Every structure is written in structure tokens, then in C-alpha cells.
Amino acid sequence: MPTFRHQGSPFALHDSMKRVGRVLCNIPLLARGLPPMSFIGINRGNYLSGLISFYEFADASLLAETLVDAYEMSAPSYVAAVATQRRPRSVELRERTRIQNLVAQLMGEHVAPHEAEEPIREHFADLSEGDREILVASITEVLSKVTPENSAAWGIDADAAQQYRDAIGSAPSFGLARK
Known part of the structure; x- marks a missing residue:
């Protein structure tokens, strides 16, 4: 060579x-x-x-x-x-596996998007405050938008997404993520 x-x-x-x-x-x-x-x-x-x-x-x-x-x-x-049409931020790329694992855990525990901020902050306590802010917004947005049809994008199977939607009792939200 x-x-x-x-x-x-x-x-x-x-x-x-x-x-x-x-x-x-x-x-x-x-x-x-x-x-x-x-x-x-x-x-x-x-x-x-x-x-x-x-x-x-x-x-x-x-x-x-x-x-x-x-x-x-x-x-x-x-x-x-x-x-x-959303570009992932560098922290989302770096932490992809941890994000997918946490999303699966929160969905399995039927944690609604508005209840997820504290568990997200605790899970990513080793990151800077700025990165945690990005991940809180990103993960709560995923939880509010996940459906059986788009769940594969986050490593979640369609049945688990439907069970999550049924358990939290809300339709997916396609508005802006909570700040």
C-alpha cells in the first residue's frame, strides 16, 4: 500500500x-x-x-x-x-445508543413526555448542562411523537409504541418540543 x-x-x-x-x-x-x-x-x-x-x-x-x-x-x-427535515445534533449522534435505551425504558415504564424531564436529566448526569438540555428536548419530542408507524426510527417495535400510546392515553403530538 x-x-x-x-x-x-x-x-x-x-x-x-x-x-x-x-x-x-x-x-x-x-x-x-x-x-x-x-x-x-x-x-x-x-x-x-x-x-x-x-x-x-x-x-x-x-x-x-x-x-x-x-x-x-x-x-x-x-x-x-x-x-x-431535522438534523441531529452532535450530542444526539454521540449518545445514540444511550438515547435509544432510555427511550425504550421510558416507554416500557409508560412515562409520559411531560414526566420525562427528571429521568432524562438523571440518566445523562455525566453530560454538560447544555447537552442535557438538548437531550431533554429531543427525548421528550420523541416520546410525544412516537407512533407504531415511525417507532423503528428509535429502535422501538410497533407493538411497544402502540402499548405506550394506549398507556399514556394521548395521541402523538406533532407540534414543537416542550422547552
């Missing part, structure tokens, strides 16, 4: 090649009108093991399975983001 020295680093070209490769893998998806692949939630261990298995043994099965799993997880989120 050729190396490129930039600012003293022999890895600059290698790192760029990874990014280009990830972008290129989206061309067939986008050409067919499908959401792009996101590597944010990919199981890193399986991904690296799959790459090694592919390069060393010409076996793409683990890599393919890992990519499909990541795509199935990320595609609904992309569709929901595009549908709402």
Missing part, C-alpha cells in the same frame, strides 16, 4: 481511503433511492473481524451480516430524519 506523508503522518492517505470507501459503498444504495449506509452504530468488533475474515480467508459472510445489521438499524433513522 502506498503511503502519503502529510504533516508527518504516514496514515493520512490510509485514513482518507477508509472514508472514500465508506462513501463509495453508498452509491448503489442512493442510485436505487435507498437510504445511505451509516457506520455510526455498527458493531465494531464484528466489522473488524469480518474485514479480517474477508481479506485472509475470502469469506465475506460475517462482514456482510454485520453491514446488513448496521444498515437495518440506521436506515429507519435516516428516513425519519429526512421526513422531519
Whole structure:
């Protein structure tokens, strides 16, 4: 592999090649009108093991399975983001797994959006006040808008979303998130 020295680093070209490769893998998806692949939630261990298995043994099965799993997880989120024309903030991307886990927990415990602020603040007590404010607004908005039809975007199955809606006794709200 050729190396490129930039600012003293022999890895600059290698790192760029990874990014280009990830972008290129989206061309067939986008050409067919499908959401792009996101590597944010990919199981890193399986991904690296799959790459090694592919390069060393010409076996793409683990890599393919890992990519499909990541795509199935990320595609609904992309569709929901595009549908709402909302760009996620960096804290929402960094804390995606914790957000999904907390949303599932709050829905399972039938915590209504207007009752969720304190549990959200406690769950993210390790973050700055500004980040907690963003997450309070974001998660209460999810809780107020989740339906069986859009629940996959937050990693919730349709039945759980319907049970949540029934338990809190309110229809989804599509207004602005509470401040």
C-alpha cells in the first residue's frame, strides 16, 4: 500500500481511503433511492473481524451480516430524519445508543413526555448542562411523537409504541418540543 506523508503522518492517505470507501459503498444504495449506509452504530468488533475474515480467508459472510445489521438499524433513522427535515445534533449522534435505551425504558415504564424531564436529566448526569438540555428536548419530542408507524426510527417495535400510546392515553403530538 502506498503511503502519503502529510504533516508527518504516514496514515493520512490510509485514513482518507477508509472514508472514500465508506462513501463509495453508498452509491448503489442512493442510485436505487435507498437510504445511505451509516457506520455510526455498527458493531465494531464484528466489522473488524469480518474485514479480517474477508481479506485472509475470502469469506465475506460475517462482514456482510454485520453491514446488513448496521444498515437495518440506521436506515429507519435516516428516513425519519429526512421526513422531519431535522438534523441531529452532535450530542444526539454521540449518545445514540444511550438515547435509544432510555427511550425504550421510558416507554416500557409508560412515562409520559411531560414526566420525562427528571429521568432524562438523571440518566445523562455525566453530560454538560447544555447537552442535557438538548437531550431533554429531543427525548421528550420523541416520546410525544412516537407512533407504531415511525417507532423503528428509535429502535422501538410497533407493538411497544402502540402499548405506550394506549398507556399514556394521548395521541402523538406533532407540534414543537416542550422547552
